[in-house]
Amino acid sequence: MSEVLVRCEAIAKSFGQGALTQRVIREATLALNAGELTLMMGPSGSGKSTFLAMLAGLMRPDQGRVEALGQDLWQLDDAAIDRFRLQHCGFVFQGFNLFAALTALENVVFPLQYGSLLGDEARRRAHAALEEVGLGERAHLRPVELSGGEKQRVAIARALVKQPELIFADEPTSALDSHNGSVVVDLLHRIARERGAMVLVVTHDPRLHQRADRLIELEDGQIKRDERIAQTEPALAGEQEHA
Ligand SMILES: Nc1ncnc2c1ncn2[C@@H]1O[C@H](COP(=O)(O)OP(=O)(O)O)[C@@H](O)[C@H]1O
């Protein structure tokens, strides 16, 4: 049995007021495991980003609770939630969000400056993270010199460098072609397996179906489908349970 790292119970979120109230997420309950990449799918506007933000300590639910690494997340005060995110969560977004003036290495070092790691040790850690995403040789380049796929891999290295247990990716492949999109998701998948991290990827990209351990579909603010995916990779075939 896998360890649950994030659990939400009956969370809900609405926007707007009165007759214009839009119920985006309606009482959703879910548990996400260590070592797994879960893909949350649904059409644009179905509430995927809202869902992710509530699980990741970015947006407070109207009701329900989120337990992350055993903590009742939304009972913490704002400063403690910020600290929780800094220490335990890595984020990857559609637009990469890299600093154009900094090299790949400096972009990855950046989040470490809020922690206790400094100087050479921080650079060593950042370099190791870039190597993990296959960009060790390109650490000295600036974003403008990198392809879209490479930029997203730098963003993943930056998300990994603090060794977070929880990794949240919101549409990480939508600015990429299909090959680079697959590379990025396979990389996140490997990180989930190798580090035992919980990886949640929200996307409307149906090409990614087969690349996850689990597929969740949102519809009308609710979870309409939640199933395990049989892995096609031969190395995993033996240890995979079938849905
Ligand atoms: N901060 C906000 N204020 C008002 N409406 C919002 C806000 N965030 C999201 N919404 C609305 O909630 C719905 C779901 O949005 P979102 O979670 O971004 O969906 P998805 O990521 O699946 O495209 C959309 O109709 C969007 O317009």
Ligand SMILES: [Mg+2]
């Ligand atoms: Mg979204």
